[in-house]
Amino acid sequence: MNFTGKKIAIIGANEYQNRLILKAKELGIETHVFSWGGGEAGELNADNFYQVDVTKRQEIFEKCKLLKVDGVCSIASDLTNLTVNYIREKLGHIKNSNDCLELTTNKYLMRGALKAGGSPIPYYQVAKKNQNLIELCHFPYIVKPVDRSGSRGVNLVHNFDQLQKAVKESIEESFLSESIIEEFIEGDEYSIESYSKNGSHFILQITKKYTTGAPRFIERAHLAPAFIDIKLEEKIKQVVSKALTNLKVEFGSSHSEIKINEAGEIKIIEIGSRMGGDFIGSDLVIQNTKVDFLRLEIMNALGQDVSDSELTGDKEIESVISVIFSFDEKHYNQVQELFCSKIIDTAVNENYSGNVLSSSERYGYHIIKVPNSEVMKIKQVCQ
The missing domain is CATH 3.30.470.20 (ATP-grasp fold, B domain)
Known part of the structure; x- marks a missing residue:
């Protein structure tokens, strides 16, 4: 397959995105990389680099439109995945639906969809900022932000006092200020x-x-x-x-x-x-x-x-x-x-x-x- 003359926008420049950048260059594709900057590996290897907050979706879209890129992608990040799909939609490229993106980047909504579809999941509930927590039985539980990855804000709790502290921490890590409490599965x-x-x-x-x-x-x-x-x-x-x-x-x-x-x-x-x-x-x-x-x-x-x-x-x-x-x-x-x-x-x-x-x-x-x-x-x- 001939990739000559193609341009691709890659959102993010960390070590994982750098793998994607190098692969695109190996295939002969011109790379346009958008990230915060700071000397990341992908920044140094990109054909063209643009220092920008990767959540500035409209700004990145305008640049991609001007560049007439043939595709937009990213790997290993829910945050950049949201930006990728926003730009793909604006450019009219093939993408997963907005419903799919919401369900696969919000752990609480994900649980609801999986439960409704008959998929096996742990018991769960959501906790929001300034919300009074109900007393729970059958500890331990895992507490995590509804919208983060990389083990950020994740804690195992064995009692109600630990639960309150962990929920506060995970809410602070969450972009949506929401936490999910779920049954801990051994295995x-x-x-x-x-x-x-x-x-x-x-x-x-x-x-x-x-x-x-x-x-x-x-x-x-x-x-x-x-x-x-x-x-x-x-x-x-x-x-x-x-x-x-x-x-x-x-x-x-x-x-x-x-x-x-x-x-x-x-x-x-x-x-x-x-x-x-x-x-x-x-x-x-x-x-x-x-x-x-x-x-x-x-x-x-x-x-x-x-x-x-x-x-x-x-x-x-x-x-x-x-x-x-x-x-x-x-x-x-x-x-x-x-x-x-x-x-x-x-x-x-x-x-x-x-x-x-x-x-x-x-x-x-x-x-x-x-x-x-x-x-x-x-x-x-x-x-």
Whole structure:
């Protein structure tokens, strides 16, 4: 497919968006990148960079219209996803509906749509600013902002006093000043990367997730493949596909997060109508399946058809791919020494302060690829 002469607008310039920028340039597409500025990787690699608040949707649209861009995209961020879809609508490009965007960026509305559609979810309720909380039973609960990602404002609470404090914190983190309180599900956690064409959903990868646990559940590592049996894999695919339809996802990438309890019951934690972050969509998918997820995202933005064969992937890959995050320099150096030649990418967070309260504050990461025979070695580091 020839991309020569195409122009694409990319919203955001952090390390995740930088993957998208580099892919577009690799395909011969002229990149126009919009972000806050500050020396981010994407700012330096963009063909053209515009320093602007990514929530200034009308301003960015006017510039995109003037530039006559052929597509607009972003990955790994609900905030930039909203801007992308606003501009796509104004330009008349293919996009998910406004209803879909609302349902996949507001956790409270998402829960309502999933419940109405018969998808399995935890118990939940919303909490608003200056609202009196009702006494709850059956602790613990997870408290989180209705409209943020990256573990911002997330807390596990075991009593009513903790609940009040956590709700206040999550409301302060929320753009809408709203928090969601939901039943805490014990069990293994997975993420699912999907691509949709006219309402048909293709599951590309199931990833095993590892977090810090309580209180904030910040991601420590991701592993693909997830090493689950075929029956569970098919069950996950059915549950996620139904949920995507319930949330009116019709086009492009999506990222779903689920937990499976000891009884084998699947509970949907949340779903975004965009590619997942933490290098899952940009790096792990292509290494694990050979499906070029970034290329698919760009094709979707340009309104180009994606064939079923481009979504099939390779089931015979005999290797394991993982991203491992370090929360301090000591752990980072240990991973570096342990895997050495198996590391395919690594970086340190220049803004690391030592206080990790969300995923953006971790010390650094390694993306590691090992043969299947070494899967236990990498699992031990992930856990």
